[in-house]
Each structure stands twice: as C-alpha cells, then as structure tokens.
Amino acid sequence: MQPSKQLIGVIDFPGRDRDALAETIAGDGLAVFAVDNVEELPAETALVVAHVRAVPSRDWATLALRLPTLVVSDDRLDTDLLKAVDAGLVDYIVEPLRHGHLLRRMIHKAIELRELALERARDREHLAELNDNLETHLAMLRLDQQAGGQIQRKLLPPRPQTVGQITCDYWLAPSLYLSGDFLDFQRFNERYTLFYFADVSGHGASSAFVTVLLKYLSNRWQNEWDGSRPETLAPHWLGELNRELIDTGIGKHATLFVGVIDQQRRYLHYSLGAQLPMPMMVANGTVHSLPGEGMPVGLFPGVTYPELGCELPKNFRLWLCSDGILECLPGETLDKRLKELETRVLDSETLEDLRSNLLLEDLSDDDESVAESGSGREKLPDDLTIMMLSGFGDANS
Template sequence: MASPRVLIGVLDQPGRERDVLAETIAKGEFAVVSAERAEDLPEEVVLIVAHARAVPSHEWPALTARRPALVVSDSRLDNDLLKAVDAGLVDYVIEPVRHGDILRRMIAKVIENRHLAEEHARDRERLAELNESLETHLAMLRLDQQAGGHIQRKMLPPRPQTLAGVTCDYWLAPSLYLSGDFLDFQRYDDDYSVFYFADVSGHGASSAFVTVLLKYLCNRWLTEWDGKSPEELPSRWLSDLNRELLDTGIGKHATLFVGVIDHEERRLHYSLGAQMPMPLLVAEGRVNMLEGEGMPVGLFPGVEYPNLNCALPQKFQLWLCSDGVLECLPGDTLDIRLKELERLVRDCESVAALREKLALGDVSNIEEDIVARHAPGHDELPDDLTIMTLSGFDDDDA
C-alpha cells in the first residue's frame, strides 16, 4: 500500500503562474492545494509555499505562526524576501519553477526538520516526566538511606564508655548515608570485655547490611560463649563469620580485628583478618604495631585465623583506624602514610585530637540532628572513615 502523499499549501494570486508553481511542487510524495489566503488552506497542510507578491509584509509573522513556510519570488530584487525571512520563514527560493528540484528538496528538508523538532519536543516532555519521576524516587531513596543510617547508628555502642577500667571512644563518618565500617565494645563479665572493628568492602546499603549481620552474629556468639578459653574466641569468631559470609553468596568480604581484654591478667587476646592499617598500641611514649596477619573474611573457604595476644600496660592506648584514614594522610607511598599515622597517634590523647590533626575538625560528627539533614562528611571524605580507641587501666572502676 502506497504511503499517503504529503499535502503542501501554495499561497498565490489565482492564475497561470500559480498553477505552474503548484504543478512544479506536485511531484513524487507531494500533493498540492492552492489558495489566495492562508485561512482557506485545510488543516492537513504541513507546509506553506507562499509567493512574495501574494502576502503583504505585515502578514508574514501571522503566517509563520501557523505552519512552517517557504517564500518564493521571481526576482532577487524583491524587498519582501528579507522581510519574510526576518519574520520567521525558513528559507526562500528565486525562480521556483525554473528550480523545481531544489524547491522540492527544500520542502522535503523543511518537513523532515519539522518532524525532528516535534520528536525532540516529545522527547523533552518525556525526559521532563522521567526527571520528575527520578527526583521522586531519589527523594524516597534518600529517606530510606537516612532511616537505614539512623538504625545503623543505633546499633553502635555508647561513646565514650568505660568497662572495668577500659574506656572506649570512637568516631565514624560514612562517605554516604550508610557505612561499611562498624565496631562494638561489650562487657562479658567482670573478667572480660570483647570488641571488634570491621571494614566491609565497598560502602552504601549492601555493605551496611553486612554490618547488621555482623552485629547479630557477634551478639549471638557472645551469649553462647561460656567464658572459657578467651584466647580462642577471636579466631573462632572470624572463622564462623568467614563461613557465614561465604554462605550468603552476596560477594562481600571484610577486614576485621576481634579482641578479648582479660581485665584481671591485663592481656589482650586477638585475631585479625587483613586489618589495614594495623592497630597501634601506645604506652610510655612509644608506638608499637600489633603483630600478626590473616586473610580477609568472606573471600576464601576453610581459612584458619591466628590466635594472638599481648600484654596491656597499666596505662595504654590502642588505636584502630579503617583504611579511609590513609586518604587523609600526606605522603606518596603507603609506608610514609603509615609512619605519619604512628607519629600522629603518639602525639594525640583522644579521637578528637586525631581528627583535628587529620584536618577533619569540620566534618560532621555523628549527632542525630546533623545526620538527619545530610550524610556526614560525604562531600569531604572519599571513603568511610572510622577511628576507635581503647585506653586504660588507670581509671579502673571494676
């Protein structure tokens, strides 16, 4: 079935010249209807070819407002040609009958451009609708993320808190609303307290879900522990968590440090899975990096994690930082940045002091009124950043 022909309107004074012009256009895909006034053309007309002599110059703006239009003339000296173009006509043709092929090609091009313009207009409308819908969905997602961040922060321990002479303080700033960093510090009984420091790969919702799983599992394992063999508890937790993460199949892994503090013996039993940077123990003005190494948790099956321990002096400070801190330290190499971190923790007595040394004093803390408005630090931090300190035993309140 042949495609319907495109209807072109010709505006000219009646007579032989108008008929010839109409016949010149009415070839191939075009059909032509002629009239002396634009009001007499049918609505189906998609383009008007107007002769300069048939339309007074003051009527050109009204004509172009109806439909796209071409103006034709038999003379280059016709002053109305430029007036017509200035009024909005898309182009003009001199001696249209003589240049019939050019005229038809110009008509086809104008119609094509008109169709493209209409498609672009429709696309802009659809894009505006999609943008509005996207903004709505982003607002809903933002509210969900804020609510999730609020719940995640409620799972964190009080800060600061002192258990049997050991004081725990920390600072946690997500790069987005939710964090892949997490920590906890709990008292088991008068003899032992347990803590862990985790950095889940990535950040955002999926990493935050893993921290929820970690909190649940560690609470359950702590209630199941009988208080015996504290030296084996950290490595057993890491092995169990490694298996749990692999079984979920979510493709997430974590670096972890798990410690049990023996308050009576003043000894730290610990195990670790690829902790970076390593915990730093500050005592008597010296900084020592804890020994040991272990595989990340949740990457490989059947991993065995080490059983490690060290004595805790009468007055000590143990620093743990997530790898986000490395982004805030000067230096071109990892070794230089780690040395700088050692220097800073030796000179700092609190988390707030280290934040100031790292030029993080203006990054929002974890206060609820600030977090409710925006993700703390997301404009300033390239990654989640967490700092945790454990200090004692000089203020023993056991």
Template sequence: MDAAKPLIGLLDEPGAYRDALADTIARDGLAVFAAERLEDLPADTVLVVAHAQAIPSLEWASLTERLPTVVVSDSRLDADLLTAVDVGLVDYVVEPMRHGQLLRRMIRKAIELRQLEDERNHDRERLAQLNMHLEELNESLETHLALLRLDQQAGGHIQRKLLPPHPQTIGGVSCDYWLIPSLYLSGDFLDFQRFDERYTLFYFADVSGHGASSAFVTVLLKYLFNRWLGEWDAKQPEELPTRWLAALNRELLDTGIGKHATLFVGVIDQQLHELHYSLGAQLPKPLLVADGKVVELPGEGMPVGLFPNVEYPRLTYRLPSNFRLWLCSDGILECLPGDTLDMRLRELERRVLNCTTLERLRDSLMLDIPPDIDAEGDGGGQELPDDLTIMMLSGFGNDHE
C-alpha cells in the same frame, strides 16, 4: 515503482497562455494542475506558480503563508508584480516562456527549501517532545533519588543505632570512636560490650566496599556476635576471638554475597590486664601507645569471607597499666600525606603517639566534616573516597588530657 511527481499548482486565467506555461513547467517531470483560484488546487499541491495579474493584491500574503509561491510576469514593471514583491515574495520570473529552464530550476529549488524547512520544523517538534519527555524523566529521577536518599538516611540512622554508646568506660577501660560513612551507609562497624565483671569484648570491622550492600553485612555481624556472645560460657577467653573469626568466615562464604571483611576481635581480661585477640587482615594494624612509644600489635591473619577452612591466630598481649589502643579503618589512609603506603602508616604512628584523645587525632586530619556527624544521621553532603572509622580504647589508669 517511481516516486510520485511533485504537484505544482498553476494559478492564472484559462487560455492559451496558461496552457503554454503549464507545458513549460511540466517538461522536467513536474506534474501541473491549472486553476483560477487557490481553493481549487488539490490538497497535495507542493508549490504554486501564480501569474502576477491572477491574484488580487490583498491575497498575496495569505497565499504565501499556505504554500511556497513563485510569481511570473510578462514585464518587470508590472504593477501587480511589484505588489507581490512588496509583501515579501522574492522568487519571480519575468517572461517565463523565454526562461522556462530558469523557472523549473526555481520551482525545484523552492520545493527543496520547503522540504528542508518542513524537516527542520519536524525536528524542532521532535526535539521539543524529547525535551518534554526528558524533563518528565528527570523529574521522575529526582523524585526517585530523593526517596532513595531518604531511604539511605533512614538506613544510616538505624545502623548507627546498632553502635555502642560512646564514650563509655567498662571495668577501667574506656572506649570512644568516630565513624563517618563515605555517603550515608557505612561498611565499617564496631562494638564494645561488657560480658561480666572480668571480661570486656570488642571488635572492629571493615567490610569490603561501602554503601548498602556493605552496611547489610555489618548488621549480620552485629547479630552473629551477639548470638555467639550469648552462647559463650566465659571459659578459654584466649580461644574466643579465633573461634569467632572462623565462624564468621564460614557464615560469609555460605551467604554467597561476595563480601569479605577485615576484622580485629579482642577480649580484655580486666583482672589479669591481658588482651586476647585475633586479626583478620586488619590494615592499618592496631597501634598500642604506652610509655611514650607506639607499637603495632603483633600477628597476621587472612581476610574473613574469602577463603574456606582458614585458621586465625590466637594471640595474647599483656596490657600496660596506662595504654591507648588505636584501631582505624583503611579509609584513614586516604586522609594522610605520603606517596607510599609505608609513608602513610608511619605518619599514622606519629599522630597517634602525639594525640592523647580521639578528638585530637580527628582534628589533625583536617576534614571538612562536622565532628559530631555520626550523631546527625548522614554524611552532611560530604562524600569521602571510603568509609572512615577511628576507635580508641584506653585504660587502666590512663588520664585523658
């Protein structure tokens, strides 16, 4: 089906001249409707061809506001033509009968330009509507982000409430730590508890990833370790860490959440000055400082929550009278200089050897984070590449500087 022809309105007094002009316009497939007044033209008129003498001087402006207009005149000196030009009309043809082809081209060009202008106006309207919609979406997103931020901050506050008080001393062994999440919630977690007058238990965990899902696992750790601690009969302390890691490995696999962790679990025998422990791929490895030397605690172990039926090592280490035991999550490696992992581990050894307090090691990292951020309830607007936690145990007669 052919597209409808554009309808051209012709405004002129009735007569042979108007009829001839209508025929001239219609030769290239344009539809023409002749009338004496603008009000008589059909609503679907797309353009007006007006004789300069057919429109009163005061009506030119209102005509051009409604429709694209081409003016025709028999003389370039026609006073009415000059009036039309004065109000802004620039499309006109003198002696249209002689220049019919030019007139038709001007008509089609004017229609094209009007269509382009209509499309631009339509695009501007759509863009304005889109911008308004985007502003509404952005406002909604900001609201949801604010709610999420408050929720994360509340979750971080609850998570920190599950941590042990610090610093604290139990049976001659002191514990202090510094935990800073990469944003609000942390995948790092630790605990330090008295069992009885002889035994103190602690663990240090780094759950894979960070954020809400990893933080949920730390809550599970807290629950499980408290449950297992309540079931322990204080017999075979050397067996406890390896049993706990094996049980936790089964629990994480059974949940099917796809999370694993590196862990260090220790039992301190305050009577015999012995540390019974087991490792689950802890990196960096625990560092013991005594007598001016730093050593890695021996032992290896698989990550917890990755593979079934894993056996974890049962290890015992005789603790010196004065010692400092440092445990760090792998987030500390992001804060140390060095092009390789080995260089960063050696740098960590150097720093723990020279730092007699947790504050000194923390300050040596030169992070732009308030030192008491773990007591403030959020990450202070700082976003680290990974969660960062440092835990230091010292005893039995170690003097803090």
C-alpha cells in the same frame, strides 16, 4: 491522497500562476492544497509555499511561528521578500516555475528538518519525563538511605562509655549515607569486655547489610560463650563469620579485628583478618603496632585465624583506624603513610586530638547529622572510622 504523502499548502491569489505553482510542486508526488490565506490551511499541513504578494508583511512572523514556510517571488528585488526572510521563514526562491526541481528539493529538505525538530522536541519531552521520574526515585532512594543510615547508627554502641577500667570512644564518618565500617564494644561480665572493628568491602546498602549481619552474629556468639578460654573466642568468631559470608554468596568480604579484654589480668586476647592499619598501642611515650596477621573474612573457605594476645600496660591507649584514614595522610607509599599515622597517634591524647591532627575536625561529630546528610561526603575518599580504647590509669587499683 495517499496517507504517506505530505500535504503542502500553497498561499497565493487565485489564478493561472497559483495553479501552475501547485502543479509544479505536485510533480514530485507531493499533495498540494491551494488557498488564499493562511487561515484556510488544513490542520495536517506540513509546509507552506507562500507567494510574497499574497501575504501582508505584518503576517510573516505569525506564519513563521505556525508552520515552516518557503517564500516564492517573481522578482529578486521585491522588498517584501527581504521582510519575509527577516521574519524567520525557512528559505526563499525566485521564479519558482523555472526552478521547479530546486523548489521540490527545498520542500523535501524543509519537511525533513521539521520532522527532525519535532522528533527532538519529543525526545526532549520524553527526557524531561525520565528526568522527573529519576529525580523522584533518587529522592525516594535518598530517604531510604538516610533511614538506613540512622538505623545503622543506632546499632553502634554508646559513645563514649566506660566498662570497668576501660573507656571506649569512636568517630565514624561514612562517605555515603550508609557505611561499610562498623564496630562494637560490650561488657560480657565483670571480667571480660568484648569489642571488634570491621571494614566491609565496597560502599552503600550491600556493605551496610553485612554490618547488620555482623552485629546479629556477634550478639549470638556472645550469648553462646560461657566465659571460658577467652583466647579462642576471637578466632572462633572470625572463622564462623568467614563461613557465614561465604555461604550467603553475596560477594562481600571484610577486614576485622576482634578483641577480648581480660580486666582482671589486664590482658588483651585478639585475632584479626587482614586488618589495615594494625591497631596501635600507645604507652609510656611510645607507639607500636600490635603483631599478627590473618586472612580477610569472607574470601576463602576453611581459614583458621590466629590466637594472639598482649599485656595491657598502665595508661594505655589502643587506636584502631579504618584504611580510609590512610588516604588522608601524606606519603607516596603505604609504609610512609603508616609511619605518619603512628606519629600523629603518638601526639594525640584524645579522639578529638587525633581528628585535629588528621585535619578532620570540621567533619560532623553528631551521629544524627551524619546519618541524615551523609555529611556531604563526596570529598571523602572512603568511610573514615577511628576507635580508641584506654584504661588502667591506676596500676594499683
């Protein structure tokens, strides 16, 4: 027997009819093994051709489960033939010796279908194994992302906190476990307080790594600053960060607002890199966006960032929002959404007020739960971050 031949088992009572049936099947190059009952079939049997008279009716179902089986009969009206077909056997043929060519074609087709079924079963098994591996890797990635999110949250400043006469509070809701939004608020000395608000392009780990780099660089530059010429600190930071991001070659850029608050003068020195929306100053019942413009950080080499500044009035509130907040507002155009944001900012005394006005009060306000669960934030269009600075409640202090 050639290795490439499929072994066909023939079940029938011994005799000339069985021999003739076996010869008919073998005429198309098929290997045939004739037996009296199913138990005598070799393990490598690919298909069975069983005569209806040779298999008890109670055994058809068992045979159908074991091997693909074609039933042959000499009489179309044989009642056992219908019982065999009802048991789930592949097909049947009447007077097989007269229709040998048809029988062989049916055998080849049945074998082909069985091989396809076995291949599908193997594919399903392989796919199930791949899915199990994928679930394992996803679980590991989820744990890594959750751990990374917790570490990233630990890098954020305490909230709320008061430095001198300035209070800072913020809320950050990542759309994934890790966030591309980041901020900081630190005392430099009794006179100066430094802060920044950043939105790194993209999501996930690569964007979060940039926020860690930003934290490291800002701490280094703060330690290198001698406290002189505060108007130059913010543009210097942005220029240095622009160079660092371009030199890393990671293809990430960011929008930033960097501020230096002079509590003695009650003055804000600042610079910006394409911040959107611009910080909004609320005082004396009015709201306006701080003026200025600058290029994104990390896109173009040799960019110079502006030196900007403004007085800080009594009882001011300075609001900074990431661009994801704009997705939560009605309006078909950017201008309409910015106007809507100004209206809701003006109507908000506290961070909780603005979250309520933006219909974001149901999202978690707990740092740990945000980091651990990503807050189930598939519904969020982007990372959402709000930062509020306020102060100088007593103009004579």
